[in-house]
Amino acid sequence: MSKLINLISMGAGEVAPEDIKAYQQIGGFEALKKAMSMSPAQIVEEVKAAKLLGRGGAAFPLGIKWEHLLHIEGEPKYIVCNADEGEPGTFKDRFVLRQVPLRLFEGIAIAGYVFNSPKAYIYLRGEYRDLKEKLLSIIDKAKSAGFLGKNILGSNYSLEIEIISGAGAYICGENSALLNSTEGKVGRPRIKPPHLAEVGLFQMPTLVNNVESLAAIPEILLLGGQRYLELGHPDSGGSKLISLAGHCLQRGIYEIPLGRLTLRDIIFDPELGGGIADGKKLKFFHLGGQSGAIGHPDQLDTVYSYTDLRAAGLSVGSGAVVVMDESVSILEYLKAVNEFFIHESCGKCVPCREGNRQIHKILDRLLIPGAATRTDLATLRRLIDTMTAASFCGLGQTAAVAISTAWKHFKSEFEANVVDGPEHYKLAVG
Amino acid sequence: MSTQKELVNLTIDGIAVTVPAGTTILEAARRANVNIPTLCDHPDLGRRAVCRLCVVECNGGRKLKAACANEVWEGANVVTDNPRIRQIRRTILELILADHPKDCLSCVRNGSCELQALAERFGIRKHVFKVGIPAQEPLLHSGTLVRQMSKCVKCGRCIAACREVQQVHAINSVSRSLSYALGTPYNTMLGDGTCTFCGRCASVCPVGAIYENDQVNDIFDILADPENHVVVQTAPAVRVALGEAFGLPAGSISTGKMVAALKRLGFSKVFDTDFAADLTIMEEGHEFLDRLKNDGKLPMITSCCPGWINFAETFFPDLLDHLSSCKSPQQMFGAVAKTYYAEKLGIAREKIRVVSIMPCTAKKFERARPEMKENNDPDVDFVLTTRELARMLKAAGIEMNNLPEAEFDRIMGESTGAGVIFGASGGVMEAALRTVYEVVTGAELPSLDFEDLRGYHGVKYSKVELPGRTVKLAVVNSLGNARALMQDLRAGKTDVDFIEVMACPGGCVGGAGQPYGSSAKVKERIKGIYIEDKNLPLRKSHQNSEVQTLYREFLGEPLSERAHHLLHTHYHPRHK
Structure with missing residues (x-):
């Protein structure tokens, strides 16, 4: 029996992404029809029952977010789909956009109906700009078929979808920065509160959801929230798209039921990762994106669910699983992660802008025999604590997660080059 | 005023405080004579919360909140000072000082500098971090204002003054990450843009980054x-x-x-x-x-x-x-x-x-x-x-x-x-x-x-x-x-x-x-x-x-x- 599941990915690779009829033949737009026979409150109840956790990485319960927005006064309410998939090692939203975009549009239309939104925006990652025209033409087709645009399914409800192209800044994946960028402003995060549900796009109440979250909505309505929940983990229903990358044999996108597979299954099962390439040994894996935790082979039997991973000090995050073999230096790897955050920090708050820069200097020294001291390690700890606790937004707060988790697993590698003694102090601060 | 604001009760460092709803934690603390350190905050400008020096613990949470940007709520239990908070604030201050020129003796703000006062408050005795950015020369704009951007701490006050109070938009934030800077469009001189030389930027700058052309x-x-x-x-x-x-x-x-x-x-x-x-x-x-x-x-x-x-x-x-x-x-x-x-x-x-x-x-x-x-x-x-x-x-x-x-x-x-x-x-x-x-x-x-x-x-x-x-x-x-x-x-x-x-x-x-x-x-x-x-x-x-x-x-x-x-x-x- 297959370890995989086909909810979001149903029809992927079999049905042409722009073929409305074919999509209908596999149940496409049935959920939208069903939704439009329900009240918004009933739909929200189903989403709540499904225990769908936000798939962008923050894992906030979607049903709670929807319910909250439902009770907020103010019109219009906007739907914003976060398609700014910028996490290195994460490419599952691109999979949805390429393979099953109609499922995403259906999810957006359902969300739009729930909040009576006249307009939805898809904020498309700058590097995915080649997808834009194709997506627009599919939107047009769906409009002609009556599933989007004016008077959806002959009702009074109309929804326009606009695609906004990002310009390549990772920080624009942060929801408030994303809204600023959509408004034409500089993509830097906003002070919260007020929350985006209350003061969002163009100051109006706004729902911001990830591509995968919205694409999960149709199946939730078709199956019913309870059934969707049962397919996954009791705390978090349904399936998750994982992006498998790095040194495993079969890299790619896999849709797995939550709470059923272990990390070992994901990396080594012949149906999934298929093990490490070139007969090498697994050294570590990096889960959930650059801001996620580093895992050790000792943790391979952890079940892949939000709850189990959290208990093991790991996280689902974006669904990225980056596998690294024994040839990789952990410090070199962490330097690359750190350089990513240095490059992508918006720069406005001190801990993130300056902290990442100083961490880089210390990582550099840790790689050179005799260059780093115990003081450097203490300073590194201090920087990690400061950035994590005091940064303005999630980017800075999580930028050091990889370092702090890897430090636990690879203490000896961290400290291999460290010396004590005052004679090295000059070098250390230089 | 007819609308009476609802009152909120909270505890700050064990002191019971009652303030109107909408008061920031920072302001509420001041009313209780608890002096939280700040740098980017300015009483006449909007909230920015970028320096992060004013972070406090709320209800025992590990994640800290910026006191300048978060409003009080009923029953909040705020801790503004403990060894953890002190160390985090000190680290932040050291990070700000990392790329700040240490030429206080020859600075126009010697004695009136808010960063200098913070360094004194935190007892900074050595500089832990270094960056090594070459110092920029001060630049005189239209004989009126001097900008010396290597002293800039990127608090954003000048921009808030120029944009929010004066609506002149002569300066703005530029670029991102390490290149993040507060400056004019395309690095032009102030006189070539919309600047009115009102000097609000200079009057709110906490350090010696923008000041009057000193002709003493x-x-x-x-x-x-x-x-x-x-x-x-x-x-x-x-x-x-x-x-x-x-x-x-x-x-x-x-x-x-x-x-x-x-x-x-x-x-x-x-x-x-x-x-x-x-x-x-x-x-x-x-x-x-x-x-x-x-x-x-x-x-x-x-x-x-x-x-x-x-x-x-x-x-x-x-x-x-x-x-x-x-x-x-x-x-x-x-x-x-x-x-x-x-x-x-x-x-x-x-x-x-x-x-x-x-x-x-x-x-x-x-x-x-x-x-x-x-x-x-x-x-x-x-x-x-x-x-x-x-x-x-x-x-x-x-x-x-x-x-x-x-x-x-x-x-x-x-x-x-x-x-x-x-x-x-x-x-x-x-x-x-x-x-x-x-x-x-x-x-x-x-x-x-x-x-x-x-x-x-x-x-x-x-x-x-x-x-x-x-x-x-x-x-x-x-x-x-x-x-x-x-x-x-x-x-x-x-x-x-x-x-x-x-x-x-x-x-x-x-x-x-x-x-x-x-x-x-x-x-x-x-x-x-x-x-x-x-x-x-x-x-x-x-x-x-x-x-x-x-x-x-x-x-x-x-x-x-x-x-x-x-x-x-x-x-x-x-x-x-």
Whole structure:
């Protein structure tokens, strides 16, 4: 029996992404029809029952977010789909956009109906700009078929979808920065509160959801929230798209039921990762994106669910699983992660802008025999604590997660080059 | 106020506090005498929360909240200080210091720097982090403002002041990550953009990244040259603020001691810009009456404030004919000093050096305008801000507070209360009304105090009854408020005859050249201005005997040809 599941990915690779009829033949737009026979409150109840956790990485319960927005006064309410998939090692939203975009549009239309939104925006990652025209033409087709645009399914409800192209800044994946960028402003995060549900796009109440979250909505309505929940983990229903990358044999996108597979299954099962390439040994894996935790082979039997991973000090995050073999230096790897955050920090708050820069200097020294001291390690700890606790937004707060988790697993590698003694102090601060 | 704000109870470091809903944690802590360190926060600017020094623990959570940007909630348990918080704050401060030049000894903000004060508070004894960015040289913009961006701590106050308060948008945040900077579009000079040189950016900068062009040493030099006859004028707002630099509370009136201190510095004559303010009222009041009588362009808008003039020329070139053609008091003073005064004393114009002490940075820009010169000789040679004067006095070792009071010199040193109140928002309007009313009606005003026009508030309306006509008045301060009113004027939505505009919140007392501080100080200075007004024997400009003599002996009458030549100017659209 297959370890995989086909909810979001149903029809992927079999049905042409722009073929409305074919999509209908596999149940496409049935959920939208069903939704439009329900009240918004009933739909929200189903989403709540499904225990769908936000798939962008923050894992906030979607049903709670929807319910909250439902009770907020103010019109219009906007739907914003976060398609700014910028996490290195994460490419599952691109999979949805390429393979099953109609499922995403259906999810957006359902969300739009729930909040009576006249307009939805898809904020498309700058590097995915080649997808834009194709997506627009599919939107047009769906409009002609009556599933989007004016008077959806002959009702009074109309929804326009606009695609906004990002310009390549990772920080624009942060929801408030994303809204600023959509408004034409500089993509830097906003002070919260007020929350985006209350003061969002163009100051109006706004729902911001990830591509995968919205694409999960149709199946939730078709199956019913309870059934969707049962397919996954009791705390978090349904399936998750994982992006498998790095040194495993079969890299790619896999849709797995939550709470059923272990990390070992994901990396080594012949149906999934298929093990490490070139007969090498697994050294570590990096889960959930650059801001996620580093895992050790000792943790391979952890079940892949939000709850189990959290208990093991790991996280689902974006669904990225980056596998690294024994040839990789952990410090070199962490330097690359750190350089990513240095490059992508918006720069406005001190801990993130300056902290990442100083961490880089210390990582550099840790790689050179005799260059780093115990003081450097203490300073590194201090920087990690400061950035994590005091940064303005999630980017800075999580930028050091990889370092702090890897430090636990690879203490000896961290400290291999460290010396004590005052004679090295000059070098250390230089 | 009819809406009573709901009260919120919380605990800060174990102290029970009750504050109105909407209060920030930072403000609530201050009310409980808990002093949370801050750097980017400024009481007169919106929330930015970027320095992160004010982080606190709430309800035992590991994630810290910025006290400046989070509002209190019922039952919150806030911890503002413990070893963990202290270490995180220290790390943040060390990170800020990492790429900050450590040249405090030669910095203009030595002793008034907020970063320096934080380093002292945290007991910084060594610099843990280094960055190694080459220092940038200070850059002088239009002879007025200096920007030295390697000292910038990226707190964003300057941008908030420029964008939110003034709505000038001359500077903005640029780039991201390590290149994140606060600067002009495409790194152009301020004078090539929309900058009005109001200096709000400099007045809120916590460090030495933006400041006035310091010309103290130039003044020492011209004073040392025996060939020069150096006269100084002091603006009304200076006398209620200078004392702050010598430890006096804001609003303390130090007119006499300031005059004595200036005499000790060696100025040949110490004159009063108030005299020129009274002269301005004579011209501007008559100009207004002339516009009323002869269907001139109304509303007439005051032209004393150089920041406002730059703003109008940049953003409202279509409304320039609403501006009074009167020069500002500073420039009227310069023009009169280098003609009337020179003639009267028999000193050649080129030997006279006119120095102004102003609460303002834009006055440095104004004095250099081509319209303010005679044969390429500027009417005003140097402008020092209040801050620079304080530094100059300290450099000369003059303890101003200990000096016996002295009087302004004749023949341009007499002041009325009307001249003094030019220093506060609403004052020019009030001074004009005191004279205009009497000129038109021949009768005394029932009351000289126009309370509606006074105070820190940014937009004020009033009216006055003249025979056969109600004259409607509007007073705005800050360029943001001016923009709103000018947009209304452009759209034909205003119903006023006379508008006073001052670029700085509160008027000149809140000028960007004044000792550092927030609006709390400005409000105290406003009180000082009106006390000084009340204390003066004469309170109406046309009663100024020296001004009367000037007209009798030299100018003829208000709006005469000579007055036009010396005391009036014209405006040009900028960047066209």
